[in-house]
Amino acid sequence: MLREINPALFERLSKIDRSESFFEFLEKPLRKSLRVNTLKADLDFVLRRLSDVVEDRIPWCEEGVYVKVDDLAKIPEHQLGVVFSQSAVSMIPPLLMEIEPGMAVLDLCASPGAKATQIAQYMENQGCLIANDVKLERVNMLISNIQKCGVLIARVTMMDGRRFAKFENRFDAVLIDAPCSNLGMIRKSYRHARNWKLSTSLSLSKLQKELIMAGYRCLKPGGVLVYSTCTFEPLENEEIVDYLLRNTEATAEGIRLPINAIGGFKEFEGKEYLEDVGKCLRIHPQMNDTEGFFVAKLRK
Ligand SMILES: C[S@@+](CC[C@H](N)C(=O)[O-])C[C@H]1O[C@@H](n2cnc3c(N)ncnc32)[C@H](O)[C@@H]1O
Numbered sequence: 003m004l005r006e007i008n009p010a011l012f013e014r015l016s017k018i019d020r021s022e023s024f025f026e027f028l029e030k031p032l033r034k035s036l037r038v039n040t041l042k043a044d045l046d047f048v049l050r051r052l053s054d055v056v057e058d059r060i061p062w063c064e065e066g067v068y069v070k071v072d073d074l075a076k077i078p079e080h081q082l083g084v085v086f087s088q089s090a091v092s093m094i095p096p097l098l099m100e101i102e103p104g105m106a107v108l109d110l111c112a113s114p115g116a117k118a119t120q121i122a123q124y125m126e127n128q129g130c131l132i133a134n135d136v137k138l139e140r141v142n143m144l145i146s147n148i149q150k151c152g153v154l155i156a157r158v159t160m161m162d163g164r165r166f167a168k169f170e171n172r173f174d175a176v177l178i179d180a181p182c183s184n185l186g187m188i189r190k191s192y193r194h195a196r197n198w199k200l201s202t203s204l205s206l207s208k209l210q211k212e213l214i215m216a217g218y219r220c221l222k223p224g225g226v227l228v229y230s231t232c233t234f235e236p237l238e239n240e241e242i243v244d245y246l247l248r249n250t251e252a253t254a255e256g257i258r259l260p261i262n263a264i265g266g267f268k269e270f271e272g273k274e275y276l277e278d279v280g281k282c283l284r285i286h287p288q289m290n291d292t293e294g295f296f297v298a299k300l301r302k
Contacts, residue, residue: 003029004188004195011198015185017271018234019286027287032189033057034074036085037093037116038065041123041152043084052079061260063093065123083150088116091186091285091295095177095228096120098257098299103128105174110163110217113140115147117179122153132173134159134166164209167216176217176227180210180242186232186294189287207237211245218250221302227252230297234286236270239296243282244275246300254278255299262289266298 004025005012015024038048045065049056052069055077060066068090071077079085096117101107101124112118113135122131133148133156135141141160148156163178183203184194214229221227229246231238243266246252266282268275282298 007192008195008198010200011185011195014200015234018236021288023288024286027291028188030189030287032089032293033068033291034071035060035066035068035088035090036074036080037063037088037120038067038085039083039119039123039151040065041127042082048079048084052077052085060090060093063090063097066090066093083152086116086119086147086151088120089293090290091292092116092232093120094259094261094295094297095179095230096124097259098226098228098297099175099177100226101125101175105129106172108132108134108166108173108176108217108220110134110166110176110178110213111180113137113144115144115151117177118144118156119147119151119153121177122148122151122155125155127152127154129155131156132159133157134161134163136160136162164212164216167219169220171220171222173220174222174225176221176225178213178217178227178229180213180229180231180238182206182210182231182233182238183235184232185234186287189293203233203235203237207241210238210242214242214246215249218246218252218300218302223302225302227300227302228297229300230295232293232295234284234294234296236267239284240266240270240275240279240282241273243298243300244279247276247278252300252302254281255301256281257283257297257299261285264289266296
């Protein structure tokens with residue numbers, strides 16, 4: 003099917019993962035998942051209340067569950083912000099940020115706020131969370147979700163993330179969940195597949211390099227920066243981490259989670275990446291029956 007929808011994308015993806023199961027899972031519908039918002043209610047209490055719809059726990063995130071429901075809007079807990087609809091792999095970045103209550107944390111590309119609200123949950127509503135996005139309609143969505151989830155420590159800003167470079171050494175932890183080509187979300191919508199061109203990834207790659215450099219500058223020495231995307235494209239993943247490692251003192255750290263994944267590519271289309279780029283995680287759909295995802299844990 004993908005071959006017919008966008009032959010150039012099919013060819014590109016075949017260079018990234020040539021396994022049959024990769025393409026098979028790209029066409030399968032995605033399991034729905036939720037994160038319990040412990041800012042609003044106790045985890046066990048909510049799991050008991052939702053026992054009719056919960057199918058499984060998500061192995062890498064204590065508060066995450068797979069659910070069997072057609073429409074999450076029908077769950078009252080969803081309307082109340084007691085649970086947040088969030089894809090299972092998207093729960094990973096906040097888990098790697100070494101978040102503690104009282105920290106100053108920056109989420110540079112935060113809307114609609116799945117990870118920002120998860121970060122606030124791990125901060126136990128203590129400290130300061132700057133949740134930024136560049137677009138007005140996205141910022142409005144972010145504010146609405148932050149309010150719904152009972153997050154009291156967020157300051158929402160509307161800036162081009164690249165402008166944060168002027169705030170040097172200010173944050174204990176920084177998340178860059180970058181705007182990307184969303185190819186990992188093909189299971190949710192073919193729109194991302196239909197629209198993809200290599201030039202899209204090339205221009206995103208340029209923006210992502212500027213965003214990661216700005217985020218790194220804002221980070222205090224010793225702090226953790228997590229870079230993530232929901233795409234398979236190396237130009238938006240390994241290329242960005244490699245760029246940061248080559249141009250700063252940043253170091254990449256290994257990621258230990260109970261999840262099936264492969265390391266970041268050390269070479270793609272003749273371009274060699276630094277050895278440490280292999281410490282990043284690539285999660286392809288067939289590995290855990292999820293969306294596709296890429297994540298890197300970096301330290302200043
Ligand atoms: C992958 S989404 C973020 C998802 C979000 N982290 C979550 O977990 O709900 C990427 C976001 O980056 C924002 N964005 C795009 N360009 C940006 C820029 N130059 N500076 C800051 N944010 C930007 C987009 O508006 C979009 O909301």
